[in-house]
């Protein structure tokens with residue numbers, strides 16, 4: 001059952017904050033007050049996220065939402081999380097997200113949708129520490145997710161989808177070898193926070209549904225994944241393995 005299945009936005013918000021701040025078994029969702037003193041002077045951001053499909057009151061498996069949460073974590077910004085059952089979307093959620101999609105985030109009293117827009121808005125409002133990826137590097141690895149989905153959904157082992165993914169992963173491996181450890185060199189940036197959750201889904205879903213794993217011939221990619229998946233921010237915001245599998249199952253079967 002979802003943590004929030006209440007139609008009144010006011011009640012839902014109250015319950016979510018109370019729940020998230022009081023439940024020690026829910027470590028990813030507590031308000032965070034770290035070192036961002038600018039953020040400490042304003043109210044916590046609010047983020048609507050997919051709830052777990054397998055465990056009540058737990059963050060679910062949306063890579064776009066994790067990207068937003070990673071951005072907030074890396075900037076040490078406090079936030080409140082409101083879990084939404086995407087299989088049974090409440091009216092209060094549809095009123096702030098007419099497309100019915102997560103993430104949506106409330107910044108400066110305004111709900112905004114889409115992880116691209118949210119992360120850009122957060123960067124502008126809270127520029128320190130900067131997570132800006134230089135424009136010439138911003139598209140590095142950007143085709144990996146779509147080629148991964150193509151391979152995941154493929155029912156024909158010879159349709160070239162695996163090779164298409166391997167080509168993208170190989171190009172990324174070579175890029176990181178020359179430019180790493182992160183896409184922008186020594187410091188993590190927005191492009192890593194977008195790609196990391198997608199690579200995590202790829203690893204779990206292809207491992208489960210195709211018994212496939214990143215080949216040893218791509219060691220720099222493997223090291224990159226290990227580095228990103230080990231970040232404190234990633235561990236705090238990552239989905240359960242079971243949720244990633246259940247989240248992709250309809251697409252694999254469909």
Ligand SMILES: N[C@@H](CCC(=O)N[C@@H](CS)C(=O)NCC(=O)O)C(=O)O
Pocket residue numbers: 050061062063064065086100101102103113114115116
């Ligand atoms: N382009 C959007 C994509 C967001 C998206 O597709 N979210 C999915 C969950 S990961 C969703 O809310 N789907 C609606 C549904 O499952 O009903 C973004 O970057 O935020």
